[in-house]
Amino acid sequence: MAELNTDAGAAGHGKKGKLRAKKQSTRVDMTPMVDLAFLLLTFFVLTSTFSKPKTMEITFPVPPKDPKQNTTLVNGYTFILTAENRVFWYEGEFKEVPKNGKPATSLSEIKFGEDLNKFLLDKNDLVIKTIKDLKKKKINKQIDDTTYKNLAVDAKARKEAPFFVVKADDKAVYRNLIDLIDEFNICNIGKYAVTDITMGELNLLKQTIK
Amino acid sequence: MPKVKMPRSSPSLDMTPMVDLAFLLVTFFILTASFRNPEPVQVLTPSSTSSKLMPENSVLITISNDGKVYFNVTGYEVRKNVLIRMAKKYKFEFSESEIDEFGKMSSIGVTMQNLAKYINTEPGMREKFPSSGIPYDSLNNQLKDWIQYGWIEGATKYKELKETADAAGKQLSVEPLRFAIKADGNANYIVVKEVIKTFTDLKIYRFNLLTNFEKGPEE
Numbered sequence: 001m002a003e004l005n006t007d008a009g010a011a012g013h014g015k016k017g018k019l020r021a022k023k024q025s026t027r028v029d030m031t032p033m034v035d036l037a038f039l040l041l042t043f044f045v046l047t048s049t050f051s052k053p054k055t056m057e058i059t060f061p062v063p064p065k066d067p068k069q070n071t072t073l074v075n076g077y078t079f080i081l082t083a084e085n086r087v088f089w090y091e092g093e094f095k096e097v098p099k100n101g102k103p104a105t106s107l108s109e110i111k112f113g114e115d116l117n118k119f120l121l122d123k124n125d126l127v128i129k130t131i132k133d134l135k136k137k138k139i140n141k142q143i144d145d146t147t148y149k150n151l152a153v154d155a156k157a158r159k160e161a162p163f164f165v166v167k168a169d170d171k172a173v174y175r176n177l178i179d180l181i182d183e184f185n186i187c188n189i190g191k192y193a194v195t196d197i198t199m200g201e202l203n204l205l206k207q208t209i210k
Numbered sequence: 211m212p213k214v215k216m217p218r219s220s221p222s223l224d225m226t227p228m229v230d231l232a233f234l235l236v237t238f239f240i241l242t243a244s245f246r247n248p249e250p251v252q253v254l255t256p257s258s259t260s261s262k263l264m265p266e267n268s269v270l271i272t273i274s275n276d277g278k279v280y281f282n283v284t285g286y287e288v289r290k291n292v293l294i295r296m297a298k299k300y301k302f303e304f305s306e307s308e309i310d311e312f313g314k315m316s317s318i319g320v321t322m323q324n325l326a327k328y329i330n331t332e333p334g335m336r337e338k339f340p341s342s343g344i345p346y347d348s349l350n351n352q353l354k355d356w357i358q359y360g361w362i363e364g365a366t367k368y369k370e371l372k373e374t375a376d377a378a379g380k381q382l383s384v385e386p387l388r389f390a391i392k393a394d395g396n397a398n399y400i401v402v403k404e405v406i407k408t409f410t411d412l413k414i415y416r417f418n419l420l421t422n423f424e425k426g427p428e429e
Contacts (some may be wrong), residue, residue, distance in 0.1 A: 030225030037232030044239030055418035056260040060406060062415055081399065096423060168399045174273070175256040175395035177402070178421060182258040196403075 056181065061193045077123065078164040079180060080197065080205055085112060085172035087180070088208065089119075096200050107208045112179060120187040121164050130155040131188050156190025164192040169205060237296055250280060250319055250341055256395035257424035265388035267368070267417055269360040271353075273318050277401040278343030279353055280319035283360040284387075288367050289313045294324065295359040300352075304329075319343050346404055348395035354408050361387065361412070392420040 080088045088107040095105045110116055121128060131152055138148045155161075166180055177194070184192050196203075218365060251274040272280040283289055290313040297304050300322045304312070308329050312318075319341035320328045346353035364387035375382040382424050393402050409417065 019414055029222075030229050032228050034225050034232060037229055040236045041232055043241055044236060048239055048243035048389065053255065053264045053420045054258070054260050054423045055262050055264050055415065055420050056258050057262060057418055059416045062412055063410070120406070168403070170398070170400045172399040173395065174393045174397045174399050174402050177399060178256040178258055178395070178419065180422075181419075182260070186259060194406075 004209075011160065020035055037076070056178070056185070058194070061186055061195065074156040075160075076165060078165040078167060078201075080107065080201060081172040081176045082181065082205060082209070083168070083173075085171075085173070086209075087112065087176070088115070088205065094198065094200060096204075105204065107204060112176075112183075116180075117187065120183060120189060124187050124189050127155050127161050127188055127190075130158075152188075153190065156188060161189075161191055165191060166192060166194045166203065167197040168204060170196055229348065238263070244262060246369040250317055250337060250339075251278070253392055253394045253424050255392060255420050258421040259424055260421060261423060262418075264420060265390060267364060268388045268418070269364060270317070270356055270390045270392060271357070271405055272319075273397045273401055273405060274319075274343075275396040276395035277398055278319055278341060279309050279346055279401070279405060280343055281340070281353065281356045283364060284363070286313040287293075288360070289315070289361045290357045291363045291366075294357070295363070296355060299355060302326065321345055346408055351408065353405070354412065355416075357389075357408060358412055361389075361414070368373040388418055389414055389416070390420055414427040426428040 028076060035137075058091055074092070077089055077091055082088070087110050089110055090105045090107050095102065098104050110119055125158045129171070134143070134151050134155065138145070143151070164184060165178065181192070181194075212407055249272070251272065253274055256376070267284045270282040270284075272282065274280070283292060290309050293304060293309055293312045296302075302322060302325070304326065308326065311329050315329070318325070318328065320339070321342060321344065326344070328336065328339055328341075344353045344356060345351065368384065368386050371384050372382050391402065391405060393405075411416075
């Protein structure tokens with residue numbers, strides 16, 4: 001604060017002709033500075049975003065060079081997403097009519113959440129067991145982290161592991177796709193693909209929903 | 211009876227440690243904060259257990275819940291060059307200042323025909339601009355061109371940076387360009403499918419789907 005110093009003592013010294021520097025307090029009032037600092041602090045706290053969005057990496061299948069070429073789905077399951085968060089699945093290849101003594105494909109419904117989780121864990125039993133073993137080995141320090149990761153990837157991609165195909169009709173919502181893929185990741189499923197739905201499947205889906 | 215003397219202490223405190231602390235925190239927040247450009251739409255991404263971070267350099271396609279598609283690419287220089295290429299292809303003229311302004315913007319969701327108008331709208335008013343989304347149907351696939359040019363320019367920029375880093379014998383801290391899709395959880399799958407098809411037509415098969423983090427089950 002501005003103050004006027006009218007010191008009687010100073011005048012007394014003046015008589016002797018000695019000039020002495022006035023002793024002033026070196027203390028500065030910090031309050032405005034604190035105000036400013038906290039103002040800035042508040043601003044930065046409120047504007048900064050902490051969590052960067054996370055991502056899920058996904059690789060889509062390269063379309064075959066010859067589109068007529070039929071790919072067979074052995075030990076595979078197809079999920080079909082549709083409106084109202086419903087999911088249907090069938091096993092193996094799609095058959096419109098009974099073929100080779102096997103009945104035509106029919107769709108079964110499954111619920112998101114526990115049911116789906118159980119279903120996937122059950123189908124992927126083999127891989128999950130291997131990965132559990134690997135984890136135990138890692139904890140016991142028999143293998144190191146990189147080897148564990150490599151072996152886990154190998155286990156997920158092994159031949160006996162089931163293959164999952166995800167298809168969706170036009171009414172499905174994007175969130176369901178993410179939920180399903182996320183569930184795959186949770187259940188250590190490494191072999192899956194997102195592809196287009198076929199006419200036959202679409203017709204069957206319509207009949208099933210009716 | 212002797213008087214009880216109250217110790218006289220000044221009511222003013224020493225503020226110095228408080229200032230120290232406050233400025234320390236300010237410095238921390240300044241250094242860690244990353245400023246975002248305002249996005250033209252609010253998108254609620256679905257949640258997943260994936261904990262991978264979003265790529266730093268990306269061609270980002272945003273899909274809003276009403277099915278509109280927005281395009282964005284990282285980097286001021288890259289964005290400017292992409293616009294120059296797009297202007298050439300669609301035969302539009304942009305002034306130097308418009309190109310500069312575009313370089314500083316975030317996602318865009320307008321057609322090439324409306325782009326000049328959008329750029330000249332004041333930043334605060336852009337949210338209210340009637341964005342129609344970038345057309346992506348097969349007859350008028352502007353999205354494909356945006357992605358393609360974004361890809362070319364982004365890759366060129368990365369190559370340049372890598373070459374200069376290699377020449378200086380330094381490690382490159384910049385990541386190569388990635389492709390990311392940020393879609394609203396309630397967006398129709400068919401829009402996402404079309405966008406993915408646009409990518410696969412360009413022989414891009416690997417994407418990052420942006421999600422919110424959600425804690426997975428304990429193992």
